[in-house]
Amino acid sequence: MPKATALNANSTPLTHTTLIEASAGTGKTYTMASLYIRLLLQAGENNFSRPLSVEEILVVTFTEASTQELKERIRQRIHLCKKQLEQYREIQDKKAFADNQPLAELVDYIDDIDLAIQRLRLAEQNMDMAAIYTIHSFCRRVLTQYAFYSGIHFELELVKDETELLKRFANEFWREHFYSLPYESTDFIHRWLGSPSAVLNHIRQYVSGDPLKVAINSPQLLEHDLSEFLQQYVQNGLQQIQQLKQQWRESAVEIRQLIENETAKKYAKGEKKRLKRTSFKSNTVPNWLNQMESWADDVYQLDFPDCIKYFSQQNLNTDYVEEGAEPMTHVVFEQVDKVRNIDFTLYYHIVLYHYMQALNQKMTAYKLDHAEKSFDDLLRLLRDALYAEQGNELAHRIRSQYPFAMIDEFQDTDNRQYQIFEKIYQAQPNCGFIMIGDPKQAIYKFRGADIFTYLRASQQAKQSFTLENNYRSSGALIQAVNGIFNFASSFLYADIPFQSVKAGSKQAEFLIGEKKQAPLVFYLGEQLNDKNKLLKGETQQLFAETCANSIYQWLKSVGKNTAVFAKDEQREIVQDNDIAVLVESWREAELIQQSLRKRGIASVYLSDKSNVFDSDEAKELAYILRACLNPLNTKVILNALATSLFAFTAAEINQIKQQDSLLEQWVSRFENYQRRWLRHGVLAMLYQLFLQVDEHQPCMLERMKAMQNGERRITNLLHLSELLQQASPTQESEASLLRWFELQIQNKQDRDDEQQLRLESENQLVKIVTIHKSKGLEYGLVWLPFIAFSTLKSDAISTYHDERDKQQYWDIESQYSALTVQESMAEKMRLLYVALTRAKYQVNITLPLHLQGEWTAIGYALTQGKIGLNEKMQNVYDSQTLLTALQQKWGHESLTVEPILNTDIVVEDRNKAQNATVAPLKASEFEQNIERDWTLSSFTGLMQNHQQNKQKPWWQPQIQMLDESAVENSRVFDAAKDNDQLAQSNIALKQTSLVDWQDYPTAHSPVDFPHGSQVGTLLHSLLEKITFNQPVNPELIAKYCQQLGLDESWQQPFTQWINHILQTPLLENGLYLAQLPAKDCLKEMQFYFNLHRTFDVNKFNSLLKAYHHYWQEPWQFDQIQGMLRGFIDLVFRYQGKYYIVDYKSNLLGKSPQNYQPDELVKAMQNEHYDLQYLLYTLALDRYLRLRDPAYSYESHFGGVVYTFLRGMNGEMQSGVFFDRPEAELIANLENLFNA
Structure with missing residues (x-):
């Protein structure tokens, strides 16, 4: 260069x-x-x-x-130059170029001023x-x-956002390669990869770009087909681990005696020991052996305990034996050496590599046939x-x-x-x-x-x-920042040298009470535990409070007009929005906002990732939009009214629910909203919603204005309304607009700039900004409260640049970790530089009293590079000593060091006159007793508790993999439902028989359909939406195929399957779902019922044993007190009787025979669904007795139907389980639960 x-x-x-x-x-x-x-x-x-x-x-x-x-x-500059040239043409004096020195010099080279003006005028006109x-x-x-x-x-x-397309292909790859794997491989996939979305988060940056080069010593590992690689390496490695566990269990006593006898043995002076006593101490060896035995007993624990290195034959031969002694040997120790060399991290990276390659290929192939780019x-x-x-x-x-x-x-x-x-x-x-x-x-x-x-x-x-000249910051601050970075290799690479800059403007200062403030202020303090170790969380809280106190003191001085910026003989009073707190994460921002809020200081958080769809207002508005589209669904309306936007209390919502007249008023109001939406658009409807005044309370916006962060919330609502209006023309219906809105809330990737959070007003607000977001911006005063905790973070894919070809490589075997770490450290130094150069007048930093532990950029800078490039600092550095040395180097006026400010909050009102007549507030004192043992549970909660108490894991290994879904659950609307799981029994997932599913296209039968809890949730949602006695809507099927990542070839067989579900007989008389009118169906019935005293589980077991024909074993859940809740998929009325239906999407096998009555009984017992339907029956029985005085169980309860959807083919008894609990059992359970 x-x-x-x-x-x-x-x-x-x-x-x-x-x-x-x-x-x-x-x-x-x-x-x-x-x-x-x-x-x-x-x-x-x-x-x-x-x-x-x-x-x-x-x-x-x-x-x-x-x-x-x-x-x-540039437009403004052209206009200025044009005006100044016109003035110069008139007066022929360079005074016309005030504050435009470049043009004052340039005019000497201009021969024709008129032509120059003409060119600038034309340029200004054509700037568009x-x-x-x-x-x-x-x-x-x-x-x-x-x-x-x-x-x-x-x-x-x-296409601005490829998230959905990438998710589709990621899900597709997951299904194609992982669903049919044996347990050993699927368990590895589950533990290391997690889910398609988790993988996508790791590799997203490297998909659709140029192929990432890979540094690997054994390139043949990448040449294997993925299934072949998983079988040859992953499955084999996991089997070796299980073999070691088994060997250890079989030899545990022998190994313990061998080790303990040796450590207890008394050696003569000078006699060489088989185990070094500096490593194998009598007080630590038993703990190591216990850890190894626990690890061997836990067949699901694959991570090695740290102490395994002491039982490596190789280490025992070299590191842990005294020279001249015979090493201790055992066949198990030799197996330890074999297993310890298995590099599962490398295997994980190779699977990621295959995933990345496949996604690139799928994306490329797709785009060859589509115009989207x-x-x-x-x-x-x-x-x-x-x-x-x-x-x-x-x-x-x-x-x-x-x-x-x-x-x-x-x-x-x-x-x-x-x-x-x-x-x-x-x-x-x-x-x-x-x-x-x-x-x-x-x-x-x-x-x-x-x-x-x-x-x-x-x-x-x-x-x-x-x-060379810095026009942003004061001369003193420029000098201080120069001093921080002006040392060799300050940015770690010789090609990025630091060059000092000079002040480009006149003297500028920050004054409080006419006293000049230092441009760089450090506050020192920390919180330690009883072992003098730094408590990170407590220290961060201390730093947040210190930052907030400092800002509070500034603003207090502002109230007295004593905090000013003095520049070029002009004075400007400090405003709230002159202050910025720079952070790296939302968690740090939240700490600062909470601390500022305690002191009555308003702030706004700005981040590259700050998105209006992440706000609470977006989620609550989604509930309201749903109610506007479903004004006759009282449950949906009550959900909307429960949002903070309506500000009802629980008692008020209950009153609306109980009083038909009030509920009818709200139904009528939401019907009006729906009509306005349909006739005038979503924006008109929302404005009516926001501005409508009730008889006894102001409109929604006025109510929100009085809330905490009211302006922020109103701004978010109005912003969301605009985005809905903009999206409306692109959506085919109001329902599709709502789906679009919900997808925006769920989608966290590749969002538009238009969705970035807006400032709530032009009022003065302290800004909390991520360092990345702050780049290119400037603020009068800057706080860096957490820069001492800005440590290195590891990525799933670590890259480095090769010095020879200057290309980026994936360090897949971690053999170039020094280079990858250096690149990360260099970026941290650049981030620190950006943070320190945002301020015009002053930067404030909090530091612990000692710099130690993990490498940080601020530590590297303050020690002038002495801490080196080790991820862990080798020494402890006293912060005061470091800063004193810098003071001596730059001058005491450039830097001051203060102890942590008193973090006690003593807030004086910044505008006392405004609140002079307000009486002091006093919090009410709570004087009642709280029932500490009261709980809210469900069938799932009882099951988990039962399994834990049986001291065996709830999730079987076969379930963990197959239950992994390739579809993301919505985090917006949590239905709190029990999700379907796969059968716990060892099911043989053989290849689908063409004879068994001959009505379906090959590989498109119900048993080929994706499995997992999220798929079960979507199937439940579909059955909730459709009207049973109406034809299935093809658009709805297409939508669900899209959500599941299924291509168009699935739409016809999926529709065929749903029709089979609707036409499969449920009862002996041949009744099927498609015969049920909507008025006789209640879908997704939610229930809560009290347990009036601590529940007696022993009596419960006695009742089941006496009256329940599917009873198998005593239930072992803890004593419970409180409420039980759940959702019943469907309650229908037929010929004067009420029936319960529950949908199960469990994959019981790949043959229709797996869904016949005998097999279904096994599945019901294995999954303990009999307990679930007893709870449902009890809940429905209670409900009907309360609502209908003439109701009796014997006369009006028809029974329970469990539909195993994958086996429902339209024939009698296919995929359908039926039972009607004994009336005496239900009566006794009612007495037990209601005692």
């Missing part, structure tokens, strides 16, 4: 490849605007060959927001056509404009086109259209982006290319940005410049 010199925007040559390094606050945008003016006017030294128009100057940024900001800043684009907009434009050369022969359909696709398509056969011609045409290009924030580029501009502009005549960025601010690796691409590009630049 050529040596960098200070930039002069009026003399920089404009026909070369140029790199401009713009440190924080040095006027990068101003410099770009100055160069833009030069190009328009063809003025200054080393000019471009001709004046350019705004359509010919390509300016590329990375976000829509920065594009709009840059365009506006200016070639200022995001990188993706630029790619899309040239791909379509030069379709012949780019090979794009169809209209691109840009993502942002990444645009980059790939243009890069590939430029390096294809007609690439040179394409590059020439782009270069002719845009002879000059400036790339902003170039440190955030990646290899593919640079390859595009390298091909177009590098070493080409009659063009100019400027890369502007700051490698010290490259903090977006998680988005794909690659600092090493920047470094490679910098080597190819013909000339390199820097911006």
